[in-house]
Amino acid sequence: MEIKVDALVLRTADYGESDRMLTLFTLQRGKLSAACKGVRKAGAKLRFAAQPFCFAEYVLAVRGERATVISAANTDGFYGLRSSVEKLYAAASLAAVCDALLFDGIVNEALFLYAVDALRSMCEGNEAEILISFLWRALDLSGYRFDLCRCAGCGAPVEGRAYFDVAGGGFYCAECARGAGVSEGTLQLLRKCAGMSYRAEAIAPDSARRALKLLYAGFRARTEADAKALGEYIDIL
Numbered sequence: 001m002e003i004k005v006d007a008l009v010l011r012t013a014d015y016g017e018s019d020r021m022l023t024l025f026t027l028q029r030g031k032l033s034a035a036c037k038g039v040r041k042a043g044a045k046l047r048f049a050a051q052p053f054c055f056a057e058y059v060l061a062v063r064g065e066r067a068t069v070i071s072a073a074n075t076d077g078f079y080g081l082r083s084s085v086e087k088l089y090a091a092a093s094l095a096a097v098c099d100a101l102l103f104d105g106i107v108n109e110a111l112f113l114y115a116v117d118a119l120r121s122m123c124e125g126n127e128a129e130i131l132i133s134f135l136w137r138a139l140d141l142s143g144y145r146f147d148l149c150r151c152a153g154c155g156a157p158v159e160g161r162a163y164f165d166v167a168g169g170g171f172y173c174a175e176c177a178r179g180a181g182v183s184e185g186t187l188q189l190l191r192k193c194a195g196m197s198y199r200a201e202a203i204a205p206d207s208a209r210r211a212l213k214l215l216y217a218g219f220r221a222r223t224e225a226d227a228k229a230l231g232e233y234i235d236i237l
Contacts, residue, residue, distance in 0.1 A: 001062045002070065005029055008115060009054045010095040014040065020050045022069070023099060024058065027112050031102040034060055034067040046072055053078050053091050055116060076116075080123025089233035090127035091119055094134055096227035097219070101142050111141055128208040128237065133193040135215045144169065144222040148191050151176055162187050166217045186210040209237040 010031070011023035018040040025031055039050040049056055049072035056074045060067045081087045098115055102108060118134040139145060151158050152170025163172040165179030171187075172178040185204040189211050192198040212234050220226055 003029070003060050003062055003067075005058050005060065006075070007056065007058050008095075008098075008112070008119075009050070009052055010099045012050060012052060018044075022050060025098055025102065025112060025115065026058075027109060028107065030106045030108060031099070031104050032067060033104075034058070034069050036069045048072075048074055048077065051077070052095065053081060053119060055119070076120065078119045078123055081119065083123075086233070086236060087122055087127045089229065089236060090122055090131045093131055093227060093230040093233045094118055094122075096229040097135060097138055100219075100223060100225035100227050101138060108141070111138060114138065114141075126208075128212065129189070129193055131233075132190065132208065132211050132215065133195075135212075135219065136190070136194045139215070139219065139222070142223070144218070146171060146218065148187065148194060148196060153178060158187065160184050164214055164218070166221045169218055169222050182214065183207070183210065186214065190214075209234060212237070 005026040005028050007024040007026040009022055010025050013021045015021055018038045020036045020039050022034050022036055024034055036046055036050040038044055039047050046069060048054060049069060055076040056072045058069055059071045061070050081091045094115060098111065114134060114137050118130050121130045146169055148171060149158060151173040152168065153172050153176035156173050158171050158173050161174055161184060162182045163177050163179045164182050165172060184202045185207040188198045188202040189207040216230050216234060
């Protein structure tokens with residue numbers, strides 16, 4: 001049986017002398033694995049289709065639980081990501097988050113579209129803020145949303161210095177003060193990236209790094225999964 005899917009390459013692994021195994025995030029069939037034969041040979045026709053972050057229309061031959069790439073038509077290679085190490089690491093972080101959140105064969109159209117849009121935006125834009133926005137949306141879709149406006153303890157508005165409880169997954173006001181301290185700049189940047197009203201003058205140069213550290217800690221605590229590329233990206237910011 002042959003199937004046609006729109007897919008984004010999340011992860012690759014070399015095997016054999018010239019083959020590569022791909023982890024694909026497909027629009028129509030969710031996450032699946034597919035072999036790409038001979039793509040490590042010089043001049044291989046499908047070499048582009050076995051690269052990280054490739055977005056293409058793939059034709060797969062499926063036999064039982066095994067899928068093999070027969071052909072592919074490139075949609076977007078997101079070549080702007082290669083313009084800096086930071087953009088590459090941010091893209092790898094996005095792919096790792098998708099890989100960790102997805103289950104094989106479970107369709108998640110919204111997350112797929114968010115991922116493609118974020119990678120396109122990263123090519124030219126501020127990859128750190130785009131990654132924060134994507135992480136916020138990905139966690140929200142997975143049922144792990146954090147309320148950025150009201151205290152998880154008393155329900156009062158959270159303003160100024162706040163606190164974040166990693167285990168419980170909530171923000172707390174200064175009165176309740178539960179968890180680690182969160183600067184106003186970090187909270188305002190999270191609100192900006194979540195599409196909420198925010199105070200731009202409060203955002204500091206290190207707010208993106210702090211916001212990503214907070215989301216990374218929350219991601220690991222709530223999902224019991226990891227995305228090591230995200231930790232590496234935070235280290236180079």
